[in-house]
Amino acid sequence: MKDSTLTPRDRLLETAADLFYQKGISLGVNELFDRSGVSRATFYRHFDSKDQLIEASLELRVERWRSWFRAAVEERTNDPRERLYAIFDVFEEYFSDTQFRGCTAINFSAEVANTNSKIHQLAWAHKEQVRQYIETLAESAGIANAKELAEELLLLLNGATVIAHLSSSNAPAKQAKRAAQSLIEKALEQ
Numbered sequence: 001m002k003d004s005t006l007t008p009r010d011r012l013l014e015t016a017a018d019l020f021y022q023k024g025i026s027l028g029v030n031e032l033f034d035r036s037g038v039s040r041a042t043f044y045r046h047f048d049s050k051d052q053l054i055e056a057s058l059e060l061r062v063e064r065w066r067s068w069f070r071a072a073v074e075e076r077t078n079d080p081r082e083r084l085y086a087i088f089d090v091f092e093e094y095f096s097d098t099q100f101r102g103c104t105a106i107n108f109s110a111e112v113a114n115t116n117s118k119i120h121q122l123a124w125a126h127k128e129q130v131r132q133y134i135e136t137l138a139e140s141a142g143i144a145n146a147k148e149l150a151e152e153l154l155l156l157l158n159g160a161t162v163i164a165h166l167s168s169s170n171a172p173a174k175q176a177k178r179a180a181q182s183l184i185e186k187a188l189e190q
Contacts, residue, residue, distance in 0.1 A: 009046040012038040017057040021104055025054050025111050025119075054108065055118050061104040062126040069094075070133060080140035084153070084184050087134065088177030091157060095170035102165030106158070130154060138187070149187045156180055 006014065015036035019027055029050055033040060047053045069090060076086040094100060101107065105123035112119045131154045138146035156179055160172035 008036075008038045008042045012036045012043060012046065013053070013056055013060060016053050017060045020054060020057050021061060021101055021107070022099075025108055051118075055122060058104060058108050058119060058122050058126075062122070065104065066126070066129060066133070069130070073137070080137065080142070081184075081188070083137045084134075084141055085177065085181070087137070087153065087157070088160075088173050088180060091160060091164075091176070092170045092173035095161075095164040095173050100165070103158070103161045106162065127154065127158070130157075141188070143184075143187045144190050145187060149183060152183050153180055156183075 012032065015038075016032050019032060019035065029040070029043065032038075032053075033043065043053070047056070072090040072093065073083055073086050076089060077083055105126040109120050109123035114120070131150050134153050135146045135150035138149045143149055156176040160176035163172040164170060
């Protein structure tokens with residue numbers, strides 16, 4: 001059932017964001033029209049192309065994910081150091097969701113060969129914003145080289161996300177957390 005409170009543009013965007021994530025960005029526009037109840041003419045009133053809709057869908061999904069991620073980390077603990085560990089607990093929850101299909105930014109960018117595309121730029125910007133958030137957490141925890149730690153933790157998180165998606169398991173979050181513990185402890189000692 002379609003949400004009648006949404007504008008046709010928003011209904012199309014919401015549908016596209018979900019379907020592109022679940023099925024990939026090569027999904028045909030006719031399925032988007034059918035599922036959203038939006039006509040081709042309405043689509044072209046709001047988006048110049050399917051690529052523009054894909055970009056808007058990526059932006060929507062990653063903005064929502066980052067908001068959820070920050071809130072989920074911060075509601076677990078007020079202790080700055082513990083928040084660094086809580087990141088991995090949040091990822092375990094993320095991997096356990098029945099709708100989990102990997103990282104939206106990684107998935108969308110993997111389907112686009114042109115590394116100079118807007119999709120790649122948006123995906124990179126998303127990863128950079130996540131890294132900056134982790135860096136902020138590390139700074140709050142009193143870590144001198146917060147940027148380096150944030151880069152290392154982001155690598156662990158991205159690897160865990162890919163493996164969790166491929167294995168349909170939340171275990172990579174636990175494994176990444178164990179690896180992160182030594183990095184965090186070492187950084188706290190410096």
